[in-house]
Amino acid sequence: MNDHILEMRGITKRFPGVIALQDVTLAVRRGEVHAICGENGAGKSTLMKVLSGVYPHGDYEGDIVLDGKTVEFRGIRDSEAEGVVIIHQELALSPYLSIAENIFLGNEQLSSRGVVDWNRTNARAADLLRQVGLTERPDTRVMDIGVGKQQLVEIAKALSKEVKLLILDEPTAALNDEDSAHLLGLIRGLRDRGITSIIISHKLNEIEAIADSTTIIRDGRTIETLEMHGAEPVSEERIIRGMVGRSLDNRFPEHTPSIGAEVLRIEDWTVHHPVDQSRLVVDGASITVNRGEIVGLAGLMGAGRTELAMSVFGRSYGSRISGRVFKDGKPVHLHTVDQAIKSGLAYATEDRKHYGLNLIDTVQHNVSAAALDKLSRGGVVDRRQEGTVAERFRKDLNIKTHTVQAFVGKLSGGNQQKVVLSKWIYADPDVLILDEPTRGIDVGAKYEIYTIINKLAEQGKGVLVISSELPELLGICDRIYTLSQGRVTGEVPRAEATQERLMQYMTMEKDGKAS
Amino acid sequence: MSVDMNTTPNLPAGERARVPLSQRLGGLGGNARQYGIFGALVVIILLFQVLTDGKLLLANNVASLFQQNAYVMILAIGMVMVIVAGHIDLSVGSVVAFVGGIVALSMRDLDLPWAVAILIGLAAGALVGAWQGFWVAYIGIPAFIVTLAGMLVFRGLALVLVGETVAGLPPEFISIAGGSLPNVLGFVGNADVVTLVIGAVAFLALAFTQVRARQSMRKHNLHAEPVGVFITKLVLVALGIGALTVILSFSAGGTPIVLVIVGVLVVVYSFLMGRTVFGRHIYAIGGNRAAAALSGVSTKRVDFWIFVNIGVLAAVAAIVTTSRAGAAIAAAGQNYELDAIAACFIGGAAVTGGIGRISGAIVGALIMGVLNMGLSIMAVDPAWQQAIKGLVLLLAVAFDLLNKRRAGTR
Missing domain, CATH: 3.40.50.300 (P-loop containing nucleotide triphosphate hydrolases)
Structure with missing residues (x-):
């Protein structure tokens, strides 16, 4: 019963000054849906980047055993050749190209004379689209279909590469409930066809619904692997306890309204x-x-x-x-x-990266961005006061950064969100x-x-x-x-x-x- | 040159220890990369000092280094602001020729005093900038296209204005680019006392502001850099300013007037970019235009004014260039836009906007200037000089990129 398609043993990955992963172990059985849970910054995405060769062999310590043999990927091409395909949180489709062109991007269907064979491209694409339950014509431009369908195109693209192990990083983060349900159904269908999936998600109800086993990572270490269909059913609360290292009795803080x-x-x-x-x-x-x-x-x-x-x-x-x-x-x-x-009025956007923050600037400058008038006299910014303000928000909102001079782009999502909130709270x-x-x-x-x-x-x-x-x-x-x-x-x-x-x-x- | 202080919070000793070394080094005064550029300049100076058997740093060569390259530095100041905001300005070379024509004709044909002609020139530069700023900011045409059109338009207008070379300009005007501050305080040995005084005042002013900033930071309980680093920094700055001052004081004229112009511009614009709301808005727009707009920054107004600003600075460059040539020429300012853009990128500005400093652009301009001068002294064929400068630009940016990648910032 222990037929593992993938084993990652003792994976350690260091960044300058930080250990992102420490002695992480992951074992995925053939033909299962394996969920990986952990707080933001716990190291989930880093682990998947190690697995898919984004961080090449030699950049990390430890072994990756795929199908019983140790592999040393030097890049994404190597891992894809072995049937490991990763679908990133931010979709990697080219909006102006057609669905078919996207599916075969980098893997173009050529005729014997070495030019693109459009008939074969579109026919094969149509077949793949059917497999993921899409009825769109293969020559539809990707920008003309919704995010949910784009996600399915990504999966069709993975299928075109003869995928054995599919990695999905937050696949439903941008999807509505209906599209999410469809996607999860598709992943189940792939499992029945023998394709193993690793799914990273924050949505615990989805994990509960779809995963066969769940590995929890916290602070760059493997905490535990839970059998989802064991004698004891695993509840969301159980997973949360593993993720945060304590039980969160209440997911929402008490609030007694006093409405004016x-x-x-x-x-x-x-x-x-x-x-x-x-x-x-x-x-x-x-x-x-x-x-x-x-x-x-x-x-x-x-x-x-x-x-x-x-x-x-x-x-x-x-x-x-x-x-x-x-x-x-x-x-x-x-x-x-x-x-x-x-x-x-203040409006804190849903899209931090594109509309909320200047990622290549410091926490301090982002916090003050909407209320520089309060910090300046005669158009000259009082930087000491600005620093004091940013420092105050760092403490009050518990923004995890060692200095307010750090670039916002380096913070985790939750901490970036706190910077956005700081900006608007300071605007009062x-x-x-x-x-x-x-x-x-x-x-x-x-x-x-x-x-x-x-x-x-x-x-x-x-x-x-x-x-x-x-x-x-x-x-x-x-x-x-x-x-x-x-x-x-x-x-x-x-x-x-x-x-x-x-x-x-x-x-x-x-x-x-x-x- | 930029007066940048770093404010790291006062963490307890235990937490301090966990701050990665790279971050702590980054805290040495803005960013370590700025030091890299200064280091590169010093290396290039020393290299050519050896290659030219010590001729590079002869007093008169140093003075003419500034006189020859003043235009690049002036344009680079405006250009770095445009680039930080995410735009580009290809028209400055043509604007230099156009405004140069206007200034020269005001003096020769209209018989206006040179000071009035200069004001007319600056106003013309502002109008040119407002014209281009209007199309970029309020109509929304990419700056590349607007200023490419401007490059053709203003070159054409310069040719119309200055059919033949306009010479015979007043000597006061000529002395802007070629002259030096009057030697009113006499000499010590052969050294011009005015220059020495300026150097001493410049250093004292810098040291004073740095010390005060440091005290203020302590008072506000913000972590300042260690005393040792602070003093080392001051000593290095003192050595740099001291060396430059002493060398210049032995030159034929003392302090070149253009050096004073450039120095004032650098101080004013470093302050503008680093300390004012307007400067902050430029960085915010370049870093993320949509986020800046949603934070209440009037992106159109900022875009408009940075083009007005570079128009005025192009006029200043036009005055210096015309003065140096002693005449207005329709072909003046060829490729100046490329010199300025190259200086910005060597000085660490990002092509995508949001990153770049006045001091970086000035150092970038100096690196190009020293290369020019060094290669000229060595009598290298101008054709080869151009090729070498191109390679330096490429290598500087490549070095920067690889450095960033190694630091894991991407």
Whole structure:
């Protein structure tokens, strides 16, 4: 029964000054789905980079045994030749090329004369697409299909390489529930065809649903490997305990709301697509946020949540925007981000890397970025005071970096998110719009972020939280709005909110019926 | 030259020990890479000092090194700001010829005093910059295209203005590039006292600001660099300034006027980039334009003003160039944009924006200048000089990239 397709023994990987992996052991049985869990920065991705040859042999210590023989990969090409294919968190598809071209990128289907054989390319691509359950034509451009389908194209690409061991790094991080379910079903189907998968995920319910065994990594060390179908079923709590090294009794901190006066009211807000100006993205939405209140905004992908928030925040998104915004009961006109900030609004983006942070600058400079006016006199920045402020946030929000002079790009996701929050908290707004504040963040850091959100509400600020994770909204919000196809379809107080009820509103069609 | 202090937090001794060595070295004053560039400059100077049998550092050669290369340094200051913001400016060479024509014609044909002509030139530079800034910032055309068009447009206009070489300029104007500060304090031996005083004042000012910054940092409980490192740094700076001062004081004229112009610009712009909100916004835009916009930075306004700024600096370069040539020539400023861009990249600016310093660009310009001068003294064929400069640019950037990769920052 111990037929291992892969064994990694005593893997140690050092970076200058840091040991990322220390004596890590991983054994994966043939034909299973093996999950790897761990907090951000625990070393999961590093381990997979060692396995796939991104870090070449000699760059690490220890042995990789694949199919019973020791392998020494010098690059991704070597590992792919042995049937080990990794699909990264950030998809590696070229948006302007067709699906078929992407699938055979670097592995072009040539005719006998050495030119690309398009008929064979498209025919083989169509066959692979069928295997992953896609009905798109192979010549569709990748940019024209959704993220969920792009993920499936990645898998089709892996299948084209005769994959034996498929590694998926956070495959469902950017997917909605439906696409996630489809993807997990596909992974199951691959297992039945004898393809072994290693899946890295933060979504413990998925791991519970799909994994045959789970290896937990913490601080660069293997903690344990759990049999998911053993005598005792493994619960999410059990996995969390292994990941954080203690049990988290409550995933959401206590919060007793003390709700004050209305601080933000958006009325009849309508936004059109920035390019296709006839397309409605937000359709007559009205919401209010009170002081001291945490308000949730739920909706499926494409419901217009981010678009609503960004269009209110200084018209950062969209065209032909209409509607009214009231701050503390008075109408305000927020035509630029600067005006929005000065009116006491803050918007922390869902996409830290692209819209939230200057990754090649320091923690200190990122923290001060939205409120340099407060730190400057006559246009000259007071750097001592700036340093003191950044240092204060480092301590208050427990940002794990040895110095505020470190580059933000080197921090883990959770700590980057804390930098984003620091930036907006220092701007001292009355209303904070937090778009997916815990996306891609591990369990321990999530708890810290929730605590920060609670504190902000306790200080009398209004908080609007946008999230795709319903349990999160149910866990922290006092009131939840649902958005569907750009329209507000429901408003549910905390006491009456259940996942089922929210989901029903979130899928409500334009004519008012639930789909 | 940049007055950069590092602020590492005051960690308890145990935690301090865990800070990786590379990070602690990085804390030696901004970034270790800045030292690399200074080191490269020193090596190149020493190399040519040997290769030219000591002729490189002769007093008059050092003075003319600055006079010959002032234009690159002035343009590189503006260029590094444009590059940090993620743009490029290909038009500065043509703008130099165009503005040079305007300044010369104002003096010769309109009989305006030289000071007025200079003001007209600066205004013309600002207008040129506003023109290009408008297209880049408010219409959204990539700067590469706007300034490529500008390169053709302003070269064309320069040819229209300056049909024939405009010579016969006033001697005051000529002395901007060729002249030196008046020797009002006499000589000690053969050394010009004015130069010595300037050198001493420059060092004292620098030392004073550094010491004060250090004290202020201690007061705010921020970790300053160790005393030993601090003093070593000051001693090295003192040696550098001292050597330059002494050598220049023995040159024919003492301190070249252009060196004063460049020095003032370097101080002002280092302050602007390092200490002001405007400077911070430039780095923020270059590092992540979308994030900067969502943080309330008016990206269009910043883009516009950096082009106005490089327009004005191109006008300053035009004045220096015209003064040095003693005449306005339609073909002036050929390839100046490439010299300035090369200086920025040798000085560590990132092609993708967000990274780059005034001091780096100046050192980059000096490296190119020393190469030029050294090779000329050695009587190397100009064709080969050009090839060698190209290789140095390539190697400098390659060295930088490999260094970063080894440090694991990518």
